[in-house]
Amino acid sequence: MRKKAKGKPGPPAPSSLAALHAWYSKNARALPWRESNANPYHVLVSEFLLQQTQVKQAIPYYERFIKKFPTLSSLASADLDSVLKAWEGCGYYARARNLHKTAQIIMKQYDGKIPSSHAALLSLPGIGPYLAASISSIAYQQPHAVLDGNVIRVLARASAYPHAVDSPKSKKELQKMAQDWLDQSPAVSPSLHNQSMMELGALICTPRNPKCASCPLAGICRAHLVGREEDFPIKARRQARPLIQVGTGFLFNQKGEILISQRYGDDFLGGLWEFPGGKQEEGESLARCVEREFMEEVGLPIRARDELMVVRAEYTHKSVDMHVFRCVLQKNASSLPRPLECQAVKWEKISNLGKYAFPKANRRMLEWLEKGVPR
Structure with missing residues (x-):
């Protein structure tokens, strides 16, 4: 009989989160958008790219795009054809069109300064809750928790979340859980915490064969403690693509x-x-x-x-x-x-x-x- 995790977990103790943050500080990947001291424009471009593209594949596209459009104003003043050409091969071209529109709106309505407000970011084309949280926290240290696939996996395993994570209700509950974790770390910058969570999901808490022996949260991970890491997150069955x-x-x-x-x-x-x-x-x-x-x-x-x-x-x-x-x-x-x-x-x-x-x-x-x- 499979072991079950009992009870509803709260956020981890500060000491557990401190171990997570220390792990990130030591093991974070050297990525080009991290080397620019959280330049808001670089954060904006990288986060648009990373919506549907894995980090390894995104790097050459990011470098090519920034070389072509080194500033927000250069992107805003470019014609759409040149923007799409710079994005070519990366797929999901609505991202490029929305990024272009967003740059133009920021130049006209925000004097060329990417807004730090979560609400203002949400009003821009192509920016939803995840992008607004990631840009506001990484570029401006605003206390908004990110919720992407990596973070969902970490949260679902740590809490042994018992429902399919794809539903709107589950997304809302997981977003609250992510925010609770961030609020439990007031002494740490929101950028450091959010990037720690995403990096852990990308490098350690992977979809298959998670590296639990190296995980700073192994001691409080309910899925790991009952030996059911790969049973989480639970996902609804997908229909075959036509x-x-x-x-x-x-x-x-x-x-x-x-x-x-x-x-x-x-x-x-x-x-x-x-x-x-x-x-x-x-x-x-x-x-x-x-x-x-x-x-x-x-x-x-x-x-x-x-x-x-x-x-x-x-x-x-x-x-x-x-x-x-x-x-x-x-x-x-x-x-x-x-x-x-x-x-x-x-x-x-x-x-x-x-x-x-x-x-x-x-x-x-x-x-x-x-x-x-x-x-």
């Missing part, structure tokens, strides 16, 4: 230029460039799908010839198989595209495609084009 079939095509003009279109700014992957195409409808062949989408999206009658490749794209809420066809204009058809269901459309040289921000899944298509695709 697999969507999409047809897209390479269409060249007589100059050897290829047709590209730009997604509407508020769409999924908004503002990015792509090759015209779209979702296959019921009872429709993929070739017919491509022909229909070209007409609906850019107003060109085409024929989809041979299928060149299939590219799988994985997103949080769906998987997509993109079937890429070599296309030709119908006889005597005009080669003048129109942006009917897209933000913009243009003919472009293959050698210039690197200037545009494309979704990550399009990289294989771009590699094919660079090698030379039969036209």
